[in-house]
Amino acid sequence: MVLNTNGLVILDDKTIPSTWTAKAGGDISGGQFLTIVSGNAPVTHDISSYTNGDIIAVTGASGANVLGIALKNVASGTNAYVPYATKGLFLVTAGGAVDPETDMNVEIYSDSVQTAVAYNNVVGRAWTNTGSGSSGCTILSLDL
Amino acid sequence: MAYKYIQEIQGQLTTDAGTEGSLLIEKKIYETLIEEVEKNLIPRTEAAIYLGPSDIPGSSIDLNLVTPDTMKVHVVAEGSTIPLSAPTFTNTNIKPKKYATRIVSTTEMSEDGKFKLMDVCTKLAAKRLAENETNLIITALDGATAGTVAGGANVTLTDINTAVLYVENQDYTPTTMLIGGEAYADLREIDTFVEVNKAGSDSFLRRNMIGTLFAMNVYRFSRNAAPSTTYAKYVYIFDNSQGYAIAEKRPITVENYDAVAQDLHGSVVTQRLAVSLIRSTAVAKITSS
Numbered sequence: 221m222v223l224n225t226n227g228l229v230i231l232d233d234k235t236i237p238s239t240w241t242a243k244a245g246g247d248i249s250g251g252q253f254l255t256i257v258s259g260n261a262p263v264t265h266d267i268s269s270y271t272n273g274d275i276i277a278v279t280g281a282s283g284a285n286v287l288g289i290a291l292k293n294v295a296s297g298t299n300a301y302v303p304y305a306t307k308g309l310f311l312v313t314a315g316g317a318v319d320p321e322t323d324m325n326v327e328i329y330s331d332s333v334q335t336a337v338a339y340n341n342v343v344g345r346a347w348t349n350t351g352s353g354s355s356g357c358t359i360l361s362l363d364l
Numbered sequence: 365m366a367y368k369y370i371q372e373i374q375g376q377l378t379t380d381a382g383t384e385g386s387l388l389i390e391k392k393i394y395e396t397l398i399e400e401v402e403k404n405l406i407p408r409t410e411a412a413i414y415l416g417p418s419d420i421p422g423s424s425i426d427l428n429l430v431t432p433d434t435m436k437v438h439v440v441a442e443g444s445t446i447p448l449s450a451p452t453f454t455n456t457n458i459k460p461k462k463y464a465t466r467i468v469s470t471t472e473m474s475e476d477g478k479f480k481l482m483d484v485c486t487k488l489a490a491k492r493l494a495e496n497e498t499n500l501i502i503t504a505l506d507g508a509t510a511g512t513v514a515g516g517a518n519v520t521l522t523d524i525n526t527a528v529l530y531v532e533n534q535d536y537t538p539t540t541m542l543i544g545g546e547a548y549a550d551l552r553e554i555d556t557f558v559e560v561n562k563a564g565s566d567s568f569l570r571r572n573m574i575g576t577l578f579a580m581n582v583y584r585f586s587r588n589a590a591p592s593t594t595y596a597k598y599v600y601i602f603d604n605s606q607g608y609a610i611a612e613k614r615p616i617t618v619e620n621y622d623a624v625a626q627d628l629h630g631s632v633v634t635q636r637l638a639v640s641l642i643r644s645t646a647v648a649k650i651t652s653s
Contacts, residue, residue: 233468237626 222315222332224357227251228291231309231359238307239291242277244300250292251312253328253343254304255281277302281328284341288364306364309347314356320346326360333360397479400488403586405498410540410583412642413609415458420613424459427609427642432535460613460636463496465489468623468630482631489633490616495589497610500639502542502590504608505600507641511648519550519599519652527601527648528578534645536603541580544596547652548584551577599650606646611638 228250245257254277263269277287288304289312316334318326326333327341336342347359382388408414415425435451467485474482511530515523524541531538543551551557557577575582580601587596602608613636622629641647 236623237628239626 222313222330223249224251224311224313224332226311227293228289229311230291230305231311233305233308237305239303239305240275240288241272241301241303242275242287243273244294244296244302245276245278246296248277248279248290248294248296248302250290251310252279252290252331253281254279254287254290254302255285256287272301277304279331282330283328283338286328286341286343286364289362305362308362310360310362311357312360314346314350314358318346318350318356318358320349320358326358333358393478397484399484400491402491403495403498403589404584405494405589406501406542406583406585408610410542410581410604410607411501411610411639412605412607415609415611417613417615420460420611423613424457425611427456427458427640429454429456429642432643432645456609456640456642458609458611458638458640460611460638462614462634462636463493464632464634465492466630466632468628471627471629474629482629486618486631486633489631490618493616493633493635493637495586496635497637497639498585498589499591500637501608501610502585502595502600504639504641505542505602505647505649506591508602508644508647508649510644513648513650515650515652517653518553519547519597519650521554521556523650523652524578524599524601527599527650528580530648531601531603531646536606536643536646538578538580538601538648539604540600540602540607541577541582542600542602543582543584544590544598545584545587546596547599547650550652597652600647601650602647603643606643607641609640609642611640612636 242254242256245259248254257276257278259276263274275287277290279290281287288306289308289310291303291305294300294302313332314334315329315332318333318335320335323335324345324347325336325339325342326344326346327336327338328343333343333346335346343364344360344362347361350356350358379389385391413427419425431452431454436449438447438449440446467482467489469482469485474480511527511534513523513526513530528538581604585595587593590596614634616633616635619632619634620629621632
């Protein structure tokens with residue numbers, strides 16, 4: 221995990237944030253990219269079929285399975301819910317090479333981002349050039 | 365006997381039985397949030413002109429200036445034509461920029477927090493804007509390069525005198541000395557200022573401050589409010605009737621908003637401000653290394 225050492229760092233929340241709630245399926249730190257696990261009851265066409273436990277979020281997002289970025293630290297538990305964002309500007313670690321001058325599209329790479337290799341995995345755009353590794357950071361315009 | 369002694373020890377109540385803050389042992393949070401100190405900033409009294417919102421109907425304002433020494437008189441012989449003469453003029457446009465920050469808090473944090481963090485953060489944002497004004501003033505004064513006195517490791521009495529002389533040579537009257545912390549420390553090492561029999565005052569020794577020096581008001585500015593910490597080594601000497609103008613289209617303004625759907629509330633803290641040098645020759649700068 222090469223999470224930003226400051227955890228969640230929001231540069232802009234788009235004023236009206238694109239956020240939602242998921243049930244925490246494990247311990248989660250703010251700033252980690254989330255994905256979902258099975259175990260939820262499928263929703264139906266009826267809005268009342270949705271419950272706030274339907275989306276179960278865990279860390280370890282990769283590839284195309286990215287739910288969003290966690291907005292706070294949450295320890296897993298029966299009634300633990302985690303807020304996550306699907307849009308916004310975040311300062312995130314560049315775990316792999318990020319070279320927006322060549323390609324701004326980025327994908328998830330171990331709780332960080334790197335220049336997209338598979339374009340169906342793109343989670344947003346990187347706005348700044350950076351070195352890779354735990355000390356490199358970029359501005360991620362998250363758009364999920 | 366040895367066995368009984370061990371039994372007695374085990375019967376004692378010690379802090380091992382509890383956990384500070386959660387089990388048996390009290391842990392108090394002090395009632396007051398200890399705030400950061402006020403930085404030394406440059407007061408507005410040193411601006412030659414302050415232009416408020418009512419002075420700036422549009423997005424910018426022009427200052428018109430007479431160019432010094434451009435109107436001449438001539439000796440004229442009896443009956444001959446008197447030569448024409450006219451001064452020249454320049455103008456400076458000052459366009460305020462918007463400086464701002466935004467604070468957002470969840471309602472839970474406001475409800476549960478021990479301190480009113482929104483109030484604390486809003487106050488800090490306003491302080492940062494005030495510090496930004498000092499930054500802009502110093503940046504504007506940096507535009508005056510002709511009167512720069514390149515000092516050595518320390519600012520000396522001769523450096524100060526040279527800078528004062530430069531301003532005086534341009535017909536201005538040095539009224540203000542803005543001084544960085546390291547340069548100020550250099551002053552403390554100048555005998556003239558710290559020996560009562562020379563300075564005629566022991567204010568430096570008593571209060572770490574000389575209010576006036578060579579009839580100039582002395583203001584020490586924070587290096588953390590300056591463009592960089594290097595500015596601690598610099599001194600600015602200028603005539604405050606001709607030095608710089610402050611144009612403030614919008615004073616520091618706080619506007620609150622709510623994102624009800626997310627149960628968030630926020631504050632936007634803004635200011636539209638510009639600082640512009642008026643006459644570069646009215647300003648001298650001393651640098652040290």
